[in-house]
Amino acid sequence: MMSEKILEVKHLGKAFGSNQVLRDIDFSVSAGDVTCIIGPSGSGKSTLLRCLNMLETPSGGEINYHGTDITSKNVNVPEYRSKVGMVFQNFNLFNNMTALKNCTVGQEKVLKKSKEEAEKKALYYLEKVGMAPYINAKPKQLSGGQKQRVAIARALAMEPEILLFDEPTSALDPQMVGEVLEVMRDLAHEGLTMIIVTHEMAFARDVSKRVIFMANGIIVEDRPPKELFETPKDPLTKEFLSRFR
Ligand code: ADP
Ligand code: MG
Secondary structure (H helix, E strand, C coil): CCCCEEEEEEEEEEECCCCCEEEEEEEECCCCEEEEEECCCCCHHHHHHHCCCCCCCCCCEEECCCEEEECCCCCHHHHHHHHEEEEECCCCCCCCHHHHHHHHHHHHHCCCCHHHHHHHHHHHHHCCCHHHCCCCCCCCHHHHHHHHHHHHHHHHCCCEEEEEECCCCCCHHHHHHHHHHHHHHHHHHHCCCEECCCCCHHHHHHHHHHHEEECCCCCEEEEEEHHHCCCCHHHHHHHHHHCCC
């Protein structure tokens, strides 16, 4: 049986002025899929995720969410983002709010939850990422790894259908990368649908159902991790992967 496609991207393109950053991007994501996106800096990975999260407007093509093209309809953007959440490289926490408040504000504003309900959910997810002892801490009192775990809890507290991660460990000191990857690994095993832009090749290989290699704004290869890492087909993929050996 085919599982239902949550997102289906067709011929997606994005230009900034004369700079064509994404061309003819085609892929789809079904429930429970973990998709990693790898590729050199400047290849368009962040722009792709930002289009999927409606932080950028595509120049062409379609992004179908349960069959509705979000680029052509009057979608409620905050509501859509509660379903297709995003975790950023630089955390993007609200610096004037505690860890707890960071995890309740979206639930109250967008999902119209009561403070009590929102706090209950926030505490559940902060506990899940190992941040229960820090609920009253402000971001400046936290390490990078702790901030990113709060950002993940904040995204989870919206109970999204898909979570997008844009290089979630790239801004972290090396000793903090593991704690964040461990949280993400747990989420993958629990069946959360995720699209993850990462340079952590071992992680991508372990957790993903498939790996997309992007270069120069196109998808060069989209294959199961074992195949892509062991028998890359394209010279660009081979060259890129050789940097990690
Ligand atoms: P990656 O995440 O793979 O490193 P990006 O998606 O960040 O790549 O960038 C791809 C290209 O798009 C780069 O050439 C970058 O300069 C350009 N770009 C990204 N965002 C903008 C923007 N807001 N305005 C103009 N150009 C942009
Ligand atoms: Mg990027």
